[in-house]
Amino acid sequence: MTRTPVNVTVTGAAGQIGYALLFRIASGQLLGADVPVKLRLLEITPALKAAEGTAMELDDCAFPLLQGIDITDDPNVAFDGANVGLLVGARPRTKGMERGDLLEANGGIFKPQGKAINDHAADDIKVLVVGNPANTNALIAQAAAPDVPAERFTAMTRLDHNRALTQLSKKTGVPVSEIKKLTIWGNHSATQYPDIFHATVAGKNAAEVVNDEKWLADDFIPTVAKRGAAIIEARGASSAASAANAAIDHIYTWVNGTAEGDWASMGIPSDGSYGVAEGLISSFPVTVKDGTYEIVQGLEINDFSRARIDASVQELAEEREAVRALGLL
Numbered sequence: 029m030t031r032t033p034v035n036v037t038v039t040g041a042a043g044q045i046g047y048a049l050l051f052r053i054a055s056g057q058l059l060g061a062d063v064p065v066k067l068r069l070l071e072i073t074p075a076l077k078a079a080e081g082t083a084m085e086l087d088d089c090a091f092p093l094l095q096g097i098d099i100t101d102d103p104n105v106a107f108d109g110a111n112v113g114l115l116v117g118a119r120p121r122t123k124g125m126e127r128g129d130l131l132e133a134n135g136g137i138f139k140p141q142g143k144a145i146n147d148h149a150a151d152d153i154k155v156l157v158v159g160n161p162a163n164t165n166a167l168i169a170q171a172a173a174p175d176v177p178a179e180r181f182t183a184m185t186r187l188d189h190n191r192a193l194t195q196l197s198k199k200t201g202v203p204v205s206e207i208k209k210l211t212i213w214g215n216h217s218a219t220q221y222p223d224i225f226h227a228t229v230a231g232k233n234a235a236e237v238v239n240d241e242k243w244l245a246d247d248f249i250p251t252v253a254k255r256g257a258a259i260i261e262a263r264g265a266s267s268a269a270s271a272a273n274a275a276i277d278h279i280y281t282w283v284n285g286t287a288e289g290d291w292a293s294m295g296i297p298s299d300g301s302y303g304v305a306e307g308l309i310s311s312f313p314v315t316v317k318d319g320t321y322e323i324v325q326g327l328e329i330n331d332f333s334r335a336r337i338d339a340s341v342q343e344l345a346e347e348r349e350a351v352r353a354l355g356l357l
């Protein structure tokens with residue numbers, strides 16, 4: 029194999045998403061079946077031993093594409109030469125914590141990681157933030173990396189996109205493979221807006237096929253937006269394999285492109301499109317070609333959608349103000 033390996037850095041590698049993610053990266057599902065990878069696992073010091081255990085298991089898979097594993101608790105080492113950064117490790121909210129406490133705790137994680145990316149990553153670095161609150165954590169990391177093009181910092185809403193695909197498939201009886209152009213707008217939070225008005229189901233407009241605004245407002249949207257909480261309730265732990273799967277989908281799409289006649293949802297820095305304040309990392313419909321994404325332009329936004337997009341964007345603006353007040357931007 030002569031191709032130069034791609035350096036993939038995963039933070040929070042010993043966590044539950046990390047465990048579901050690393051084996052798929054090493055098997056070629058992140059970048060392609062012919063792309064060799066080197067893994068860099070970043071963890072906090074007390075979790076290094078667990079990360080070593082995962083690395084031992086990776087060794088034991090004898091993946092032909094896996095050309096090395098480094099484990100470290102130093103972000104400067106973890107991101108040295110990184111081509112892809114999957115920022116999964118984050119401080120989850122625990123009892124008694126206010127949102128502001130969470131933003132502050134995560135600032136302590138994403139600011140130094142952003143700086144390490146700025147100082148050490150490869151020129152083509154692509155960053156996906158998974159750790160919550162993903163959009164605002166991405167903003168913190170981006171702000172700490174002024175030498176990296178801002179558009180390289182993205183946040184994950186692909187899990188929401190995939191959840192919406194399945195809910196729509198169940199409602200219409202049409203397989204997910206025949207559902208296109210669905211959009212998640214806004215924040216990866218309960219305010220997100222899954223939009224089917226431009227989606228197609230077996231070639232027909234999805235909203236017309238469904239023809240049930242009550243289902244849309246009272247069933248579909250809350251089911252998708254609150255799915256994370258429903259998984260925690262059912263499993264006793266937050267989504268892990270589905271989150272890892274969405275991270276794989278997000279990067280695979282970013283590197284290999286969207287299919288003709290379809291688009292994906294990505295949390296990306298707003299250029300002001302669709303009235304989303306510039307600079308906020310908000311989810312948009314995007315097409316991707318040659319490793320570059322573009323916001324789908326010209327979609328008509330009806331009143332139903334407008335109110336919901338605005339509410340989620342308002343929440344993002346408030347989160348930005350909160351981290352700004354904490355000196356994290």
Ligand SMILES: NC(=O)C1=CN([C@@H]2O[C@H](COP(=O)(O)OP(=O)(O)OC[C@H]3O[C@@H](n4cnc5c(N)ncnc54)[C@H](O)[C@@H]3O)[C@@H](O)[C@H]2O)C=CC1
Pocket residue numbers: 039040041042043044045046070071072075116117118119120137157158159160161162184185187188216266267268271
């Ligand atoms: N955007 C999305 O759609 C989703 C986001 N998430 C979020 O992903 C994050 C990770 O979830 P899990 O893997 O289930 O959590 P987890 O608690 O199992 O693992 C997190 C890992 O991050 C590590 N970590 C903490 N601080 C770190 C630092 N400074 N550097 C490197 N590693 C660090 C911890 O030691 C731990 O091993 C959470 O914030 C969760 O809310 C989860 C599901 C979906």
Ligand SMILES: O=C([O-])CC(=O)C(=O)O
Pocket residue numbers: 160187255256257259266267
């Ligand atoms: O809700 C959570 O804590 C995990 C998450 O982001 C999701 O499953 O969408």
